């Protein structure tokens with residue numbers, strides 16, 4: 723159920739995830755610091771990954787991470803395709819407009835990213851973006867998301883995740899869950915620009931798993 727506040731649709735019990743993006747307009751915000759690091763890691767991944775690649779962003783918001791990178795890297799636009807999964811219609815519309823303006827081949831899918839069924843036809847991906855999710859779901863859901871991410875991956879895929887240092891600090895658990903799932907850590911940037919933000923990058927070393935439809939993964943709690 724949604725209602726309309728200040729002209730934007732807001733899900734009951736959850737934050738206003740349209741207004742949430744306003745922090746990106748302030749370069750001094752901690753979210754802008756995180757975004758810079760996420761974008762730097764995406765750029766580094768593009769630099770080391772030649773050829774055609776597919777990207778999946780779960781809970782993509784307005785797409786600032788991957789679309790922000792492609793905004794600056796015009797030469798990569800033709801080789802990067804993918805999908806952005808986002809529940810909020812306003813955010814999805816902003817992302818869709820941005821995709822159209824860049825002329826990139828990205829599907830913006832307005833759907834629940836918290837169930838495996840949504841990913842049918844959208845995966846496997848070479849880069850899976852899990853940015854801005856793990857701070858908003860339960861520890862059990864984070865663990866399930868880490869394990870399930872293997873179903874979203876192509877062989878050798880990279881998964882990027884974020885989780886701040888808020889209490890409880892689950893960073894060490896998340897890194898362990900990725901290791902147990904068959905990933906090798908590429909980077910884990912902490913205290914980014916003096917904030918409590920953390921950005922992790924993992925590469926799948928185990929074989930990917932088949933996507934099993936109809937499995938719940940996570941539910942946002944705020």
Ligand SMILES: C[S@@+](CC[C@H](N)C(=O)[O-])C[C@H]1O[C@@H](n2cnc3c(N)ncnc32)[C@H](O)[C@@H]1O
Pocket residue numbers: 739742780781782783784785786787807808809810813833834835836852853854855941942
């Ligand atoms: C914290 S924001 C992060 C946005 C983006 N990934 C970023 O880092 O800029 C979380 C986003 O997830 C979306 N969201 C929340 N629950 C969702 C769900 N079940 N399925 C898809 N998107 C969801 C919200 O609307 C919001 O845009």
